[in-house]
Amino acid sequence: MQQIYGNTTGLSPHAVRLLERIYRRKVPLDHVATPELVKSLAEASHVTGRQVGALVHRSGEIDYVIVGDATKLMLPDIGRLRAAEGRFRALRLVHTHLYNEQLTRDDIVDLVRLRLDLVAAIQLSPEGEAKTIDLAYNTPPSPVAEGEDPRNGLPYRRVGPLPVGRIDIHFGELISALEDEFARRSRIFTHAKDGRAILVHVAEKSKQGAYAEAEDSLRELAELSRTAGVEVVDNVVQLREKIDPRLVVGKGKLDDIVLRAAELDAATLVFDRNLTPSQASAISKHADLKVIDRTQLILDIFAQRAESADGKLQVELAQLKYALPRLALKDDSLSRLTGGIGGRGPGETKLEIGRRRAKERVSFLEAQLKKLSRQREQRRRKRARKDVPIVSIVGYTNAGKSTLLNTLTGSDTIAENKLFATLDTRSRRIRFPEEREVIITDTVGFIRELPKDLFAAFRATFEEAADADLILHVVDASDPAHDQHIATTEELLGELGLSSIPRILVFNKIDLIEKGEARRLLFGNKSAVLVSATNRETTRALLATIADRLKDRWEQARTVPAYDVDEDEAQAGEGEAADAAPVEPESSLTTLAELTADKRYRRTTLRV
């Protein structure tokens, strides 16, 4: 006996028999539905006073018989469409409508999100007679010419209603023509390497300036997406009284998004907030789209960009910690939740080994990272003995930190118009007149709402910055959100325990702003320095300020004997940590020189 799905409570034995009998119908490919099937559905529907539907497989078999209530039908979870199955689900829904309504919006959304072959509604007379039928099927997204608005055309086509028996569509021919059409169109569409995505921003209405904030936030999310290799095809903003605890957006809005995604051939939704594992799972299940949140996007970028052994371990650890609670949700949306964007998560195979192994891996990575951190500490201590002052460049991502380092030192560290271009910190020397020197280090950019586990990874990278004598806080003055960026950076510096280190506020990219705006910046921050990191000439004032702020520090250094150290130590690069000698115990710091070089001592006596 086959199962009846849906709203089966309170059905009479007669009704159950009628419903079960529907499974015996066969529907050949040349029909959308046979007269016998229509009759069976109508009869069962009339007897139960509820909508009744059948999901018909292309093989001709009825795979599911479903009962709804008087006005709607809830489809069972029919699993995720596998790529190998082609464009469509190979299932069509044929169901009854009691009150003469045509296909509803819910019907259309089911058609689109489940990629059904077709959906048909049979309108019944009050006597339970099948009168008319109307149907809809998916149509391919229309390719967009350069400059053309993609908001044209619906992702489906409707036919009817026509009297039952007058629908003479050859189902098999229709569906194979559609599949060809889809295949042809998807070749014309240019796809970004990691697919097309719709960005979704949801916020509470009551929040002041929610709309302006949405704009800034979406702009940043679009940059993050671009950096991650995703093509952004649309933005959706919803301001609600309250965030929906389950789906985040309202169901109606999510249905809109599903239709929009089909229209634009987008397979991914990127949420401009962090989602709980169950929210991500519920949204992904409802929309049948890949769902990514802000944390996952940032993790993905880090995974793509980390280069050093240390950086890679940090990212893998953060990814695993992100994935673990999601692994607990054992449903088939798993791969959609943990796969990362281009499947660059820790890897599905690795995740499938299960939670226990994943936890073991987390412990292993944590131990490994602790070891690397000790080795870094050792390296730093050696470097500190040189007594060359250290200047650390920090700031929001994409502020121009690496560009500034390059310009100041004439080196060629990677600088790119991408977020998180730099994930591994680099150090270089700058020579000042009178044989004075500084070591200047680049750092990872900050971002607001930094994922917690990535923050831990940052913390490690910023151990280096903890030794700095001076911090250059670089700000992209041309970014409309630069005030917010400054606040975020200050806040994170505080959390990293770096607030007490003297710093210079450096407004960068002044070539991109008006003179008046530049004056306003200086007025608000009297001690700030303006530069254009891409233009060496503009950095003179900054160099003079650095020299001035380090004057006393250099003086002090002259009074203690210099240490003999290897030249290449200033290059804090990849793999180096692994070669470092074991850590010396604290007590080995005995001479005056060593003591003055020791971080704690230096801080209190030699503050510039």
Ligand SMILES: Nc1nc2c(ncn2[C@@H]2O[C@H](COP(=O)(O)OP(=O)(O)OP(=O)(O)O)[C@@H](O)[C@H]2O)c(=O)[nH]1
């Ligand atoms: N017009 C202009 N562009 C600049 C200036 N400084 C940097 N840029 C550009 O800004 C972008 C980001 O520069 P990066 O130096 O990579 O920024 P970053 O702060 O190191 O960024 P992350 O490493 O990603 O945190 C690059 O495209 C630079 O060419 C400037 O003074 N003027």
Ligand SMILES: [Mg+2]
């Ligand atoms: Mg950089």
